[in-house]
Amino acid sequence: MPSAREPQRIAKLLARAGIASRREIERMIADGRIAKDGVVLDTPATIVTSLHGITVDGKPVAAPAPTRLFLYHKPSGLLTTERDPKGRPTIYDRLPRELPRVMPVGRLDLNTEGLLLLTTDGEFKRQLELPATGVTRSYRARAYGNVSQAQLEDLIEGIEIEGVRYGSIDANIERRTGANVWIELKLKEGKNREVRRVLEHFGLKVSRLIRTAYGPFVLGDVPSGGVDEIRQHDVVAFRKNMDLQSFSGGGDDRAARPQRDAPSRPAPPKSRPVAAKPRPAPSRTAPPRPRTDERPARSDPRPARSKPASENATPLRTGKPAPKPGASFKPRGTGGRRPASPSGGGRGRRK
Helix, strand or coil: CCCCCCCEEHHHHHHHCCCCCHHHHHHHHHCCCEEECCEECCCCCCEECCCCCEEECCEECCCCCCCCEEEEEECCCCECCCCCCCCCCEHHHHCCCCCCCCEECCCCCCCEEEEEEEECCHHHHHHHHCHHHCCCEEEEEEEECCCCHHHHHHHHHCEEECCEEECCEEEEEEEEECCEEEEEEEECCCCCCHHHHHHHHCCCEEEEEEEEEECCEECCCCCCCCEEECCHHHHHHHHHHHHHHHHHCCCCCCCCCCHHHCCCCCCCCCCCCCCCCCCCCCCCCCCCCCCCCCCCCCCCCCCCCCCCHHHHCCCCCCCCCCCCCCCCCCCCCCCCCCCCCCCCCCCCCCC
């Protein structure tokens, strides 16, 4: 993430401060609502190092506060917008009044319910929405009609419908209830009405659509219409991880696809194994004894006596620390029974 003093476009800094999204800020600049040191700006490409002297509608802009992120369980029947020309209810009509100014991450259709992320940081919002970031959106859909798992498996390669190309979708049948079927879907693009269009392509009629997760953030037991804030520590950790993936290219949608969607590439030629040179076995026969009383010094001493296999063996790396000497160890699968003592409880060997 850029430092506070690094020259940046004013639209990016204002979005970071939570004024509005970049697109909305560009419209505000075009309307002459943003000024710097009293001079009205006419281009969103203005480069600044801080928000000192910047005003919006004549009011100074405060320095960016720490990013806040909220989980909102959007009910069906609400628009994901700030205002609607037709007067239909929006999420802002139902959000708690004590919330700060927040912006939705992505959109949910009027009749789609479930998890909607809200943030105070416009730049963070943009990062989460970009398909190149590779953040997975998870859904559960209830649909009427017949579809096979084999048909859904083909979606892992993506699909083109009426000239629109949709990326990789991991879809699985969860259960069937009469003529309805519940389907779980995971995707990384989130185009307009993507899930509904794809399922309708298979002749299904979606009667309910719920977003259950966005990246690592899960809806869980948040009630419909409820809001829960993500801990600041979790937001910082997730953002650092996302920045690292973006820097290394790990957030690319093509690289972040499920394993079975990996592009087929010709395997590199396998190198022939090089046969190891056999080591000469140590001689097991003792050298002949000299006839004189004085024995000559051994020029080739006998090899050291090998330890038992249990002592020389290198322990497998299981990810768990090795038990300390003398510590009790309960092997998996014993059902809680204590293993038999090596000195008792078993048959002794006949001498």
